[in-house]
Amino acid sequence: MRIGVDLGGTKIEAIALGDGGQELARRRVATPRHDYDATIRTIASLVDAIERELGRQGSVGVGMPGALSPASGLVKNANSTWLIGHAIDRDLEQALARPVRCANDANCFALSEAVDGAGAGARVVFGVIVGTGTGGGIVVDGRVLTGLNAIAGEWGHNPLPWPRDDERPGPACYCGRSGCLETFLSGPGLARDYGERNGIELDASEITARAARGEDAALAALGRYEDRMSRALASVLNLLDPDVVVLGGGMSQVTRLYEQVPRLWQAWAFSDRVTTVLCPPRHGDSSGVRGAAWLWGEPGR
Numbered sequence: 001m002r003i004g005v006d007l008g009g010t011k012i013e014a015i016a017l018g019d020g021g022q023e024l025a026r027r028r029v030a031t032p033r034h035d036y037d038a039t040i041r042t043i044a045s046l047v048d049a050i051e052r053e054l055g056r057q058g059s060v061g062v063g064m065p066g067a068l069s070p071a072s073g074l075v076k077n078a079n080s081t082w083l084i085g086h087a088i089d090r091d092l093e094q095a096l097a098r099p100v101r102c103a104n105d106a107n108c109f110a111l112s113e114a115v116d117g118a119g120a121g122a123r124v125v126f127g128v129i130v131g132t133g134t135g136g137g138i139v140v141d142g143r144v145l146t147g148l149n150a151i152a153g154e155w156g157h158n159p160l161p162w163p164r165d166d167e168r169p170g171p172a173c174y175c176g177r178s179g180c181l182e183t184f185l186s187g188p189g190l191a192r193d194y195g196e197r198n199g200i201e202l203d204a205s206e207i208t209a210r211a212a213r214g215e216d217a218a219l220a221a222l223g224r225y226e227d228r229m230s231r232a233l234a235s236v237l238n239l240l241d242p243d244v245v246v247l248g249g250g251m252s253q254v255t256r257l258y259e260q261v262p263r264l265w266q267a268w269a270f271s272d273r274v275t276t277v278l279c280p281p282r283h284g285d286s287s288g289v290r291g292a293a294w295l296w297g298e299p300g301r
Contacts, residue, residue: 001058003050004293005043006105009033009065009080014046015286016058017293021116025050026289034082044095061101061295062092063108063288067150077151079133079174101295105129106153107144108291109281110137113246115294117282122243126236127287128155130229131249134182134189138240144295156182160228161235162268167228184228187250194221208254226260233261234268237276245278248287252280 001024006013012031016024027046032038043062051057066078068089075083092100103111110119110127119125119139129135134156138145145152159179160167170179171192183189187204195201198217202210210218233245247257262278281287 001054001056002293002296003047003058003060004108004289004291004295005046005060005062006108006289006292007031007039007043007062007064007080007083008105012039012042012046013289014043014050015289015293016050016054017290021290025053031080033080036082036086039083040088040091040095043092047096057098059101059293059296060092060096060098061103061108061292062088063105063292064088064102065105067104067146068102070148070150077154103144103146103292103295104135104137104150104153105288106135107137107139107146108289108295109248109287110139110153110246110291111144111294112283112287112291113244113248113281114139114142115291117287117290118246118279119244120282124240124242124244126153126240126242126245128233128245128247128252129249130185130247130251131187134180134186134249136236138242155232155236156180156185158232158235160184161231181228181232185225185232185251190221190225190251193224194218197221204250222254222256226257226264229257230261230264231268233278234265237265237269237271237274242276245276246281247278248281255280 002017004015011028013028015026018024065080066075069076073087074085075088078084089100089102106129113119114125125139127137136153136155138153157175157180171183172178173180173183190204194207207218211222258278266274
């Protein structure tokens with residue numbers, strides 16, 4: 001049995017998977033924000049509750065914001081800032097009295113979709129998170145590519161490629177730079193773009209709903225979003241050349257992206273033809289927690 005834990009900024013979810021990937025149990029609780037010790041206790045409590053329910057012990061994988069620094073062994077780059085500077089893997093191992101594997105949440109999303117999701121059977125899968133933030137994960141031959149510096153797939157903090165005059169220098173990003181992909185392709189990025197053009201503050205879901213009803217301003221905002229995503233993903237195609245790109249996060253529910261972006265990225269990719277598939281996640285919001293469970297191996301392994 002494999003147990004996966006998805007450590008989010010507002011909720012912590014745990015799932016137990018059988019050897020074939022079938023869901024055995026699931027639990028979810030609120031994240032004790034800004035309290036690291038309580039976060040460790042909450043994760044341990046969730047694992048214990050699932051194991052008591054099922055009457056057996058399992059391996060434990062945790063998907064988290066940020067990454068473990070190879071230099072220090074401590075959490076870095078986490079927007080859940082109370083995790084930064086802690087050895088979360090070692091602390092969880094002590095709390096659970098067993099080995100624990102931790103990985104970036106976008107890597108877990110990509111792994112889930114590569115193992116038995118939309119990218120199943122593909123050799124190279126790039127998983128993209130476009131929600132409150134923007135991130136990515138890379139899976140090659142069923143294994144997460146973490147990278148020497150534990151930043152492989154950190155797509156959201158690259159600059160927007162081939163920027164147009166009105167896109168320079170770009171919005172300020174929390175990382176300290178300007179013009180990061182996250183500032184354009186996250187849900188708040190779409191909302192900012194619409195608000196600056198139209199003087200109305202709406203969230204991304206309302207903008208996409210207005211576009212579906214045919215509002216010109218919303219359609220124009222989505223058109224700009226698709227153009228930017230096509231350039232951003234073309235840079236990934238040029239570097240990684242994946243078989244499949246899977247979108248996750250709130251913006252992945254915008255169905256027109258799957259037709260418009262592949263049509264547009266051809267103009268930017270350095271190839272006479274692009275056959276890479278862009279698709280939504282098979283497991284939806286459950287991909288992250290399932291991927292955390294699969295940190296302990298694919299089905300049958």
